[in-house]
Amino acid sequence: MPSAIVLHQAGPAENLKFEPVAVRAPLPGEIRLRHTAVGVNFHDVYVRSGLYKTLALPGIPGIEGVGVVTELGNEVEHLNVGDRVAYIHVGYGAYSEERTLPAEAAIRLSAGIDDHIIAATLLKGLTAQVLVHEVYAVKPGDWVLVHAAAGGVGSLLCQWASHLGAHVIGTVGSLHKVELAQRYGCNHVIQYRQEDFVARVKDITNGEGVQVAYDAVGKDTFFGSLACLAPCGHLANYGQASGPVPPFEVSALFAKSNSLSRPSVFQHLKKVEKRQAAAAALFEALNDHVLQPGHIATFGLANAAQAHHEMESRSRQGSVILTI
Template sequence: MSLIVEMTGHGGPEVLQPRDVSVAEPGPDEVRIRQTAIGVNFVDIYYRNGLYLPPTLPAVLGFEGAGKVEAVGTNVPHLQPGDRVGYAGMPLGGYAEVRLIPQSRLIKLPDTVSDRVAASTLLRGLTAYMLLHEVRAIKRDEWILMHAAAGGVGQLLIRWAKRLGARVIGTVGSESKIAQAKATGADEVLLYKSPGWIDRARDIADGKGVHLAIDGIGGSLFMETLKTLRPFGTLGSIGQPAGPVPPIRIEDLGNIAVMRPSVIASVNNPDFYERGSKALLAVLQDGLESPIGAEYQLHDAARAQADLEAGKTTGSVILTT
């Protein structure tokens, strides 16, 4: 038997319930893996609260994890039992001790990248790659504004951006998170709830505004963040825990661009998944830090989500089996 944590319906963390299940043998092009670590991300919460809809209910959430191959189905030539693997993206099903997954989703892990780091980094790391290389190909000395700079995506993106020679303004929601954002490498850290933060951000960024702003908070902060951009700058909207993004008229944008990039959609593109994964594993092996902020047992997935949703965590959040 294998432990899973199942979403029985939409609602609060209490809809996540542990259950023991039997896991079948892998079919053609499938692999059965025994996971040691599983990533917890805000996208999981979006599915739980009904912003996004799973194919069916009940459903097992989770978009990233790592562990060892237990068995392979037919037509799986490049994997064998005992291989260490990680994954990010569809299909859902990460909150499980053992799961079946298509071989195309699995990435062989180098010895120097642990299961825990892989499970906590693949989705966030591919998000950072997407933003720094695809949404805008960041150049040395360009300015980036990163909201939620002490969070999992924020910390990883800032570290990667600094390796590219970018300059970064981080924002946080409370003074208690300023030190963490500064330790990550942000050149400046602002409280986005404080008056005048927009003008301060523009002043820091050469008095012109930033080249790339990344908003994973949404709500009214989205419209405020637009004002931090310089001409021909780009805003990437990647989340909305503070509420829906307000509608905007295209004629009001002027010489700026707005994107709603989706890493879940991006990793469904095999070319993106391959090049992004290779780039991410290369920088991890080259010393890019990806610290884990909080760790829970799999059966405590509800508490992990509750703490993430309440802003009690910094860095990445994982479940272990």
């Protein structure tokens, strides 16, 4: 019987238990998949800790993976047994050796990019792509603020915004990440645990502020990010690594005519064709070295608890994956 990481009760990382699980045969429109690698995301930390109550317990966490198709349900025509595929899927279940999956979630992979790199970059890279193209379309010459610039999404976001011709200001939580953030395309790096990042952004932009702030740190940075915006600037609050943002007065946006979004990559890429096209563009950017995956911390599936400790450790840079 295959094994998986099962969460019986929300709480500390040690609640992630490696145990045998039954995997049913695929229903019509589904495939069965044997994973080779699974991406670990901050979303998984929110689910495990109980901040998000979106996984029915007991349940198998995880929202992206890479693997090989081992069985086809009826009515699946675009895939074959043996195909190498990757997916993002908000229906959970990725922390597993084997699983069933809606076939429409599967993105067929061609040779070229290693499974570990795909697991480290698929969800994070698609998120970065949606943020720079759709949530706010970054233009040459824009000032762009990216928090946690040496993290999984942050490092890809900085590279993409820089590639599009923006001036990128990154924030990082510790000194050893400064050079990394510069390597990821940041023109200016602020150590936001020690420096007043609002004052530094004002200084760097000659008082103008930024056209867009990408903030997934949440509680600790949200109001500072708003203060960093230029007139008509946009704040994309796409996560909450430090905790949820408290309620605030919408009229606070009026003085500078600012706008705010709380985007989800799953909503932006809900349509199959759009998701497939976005993945193709991401793989092209990786192949062309427009994006570098950065450091990948690798753990065996059974050690998911350790992987979560690594996710929550602020000394970490880059991405975390589980291998099978």
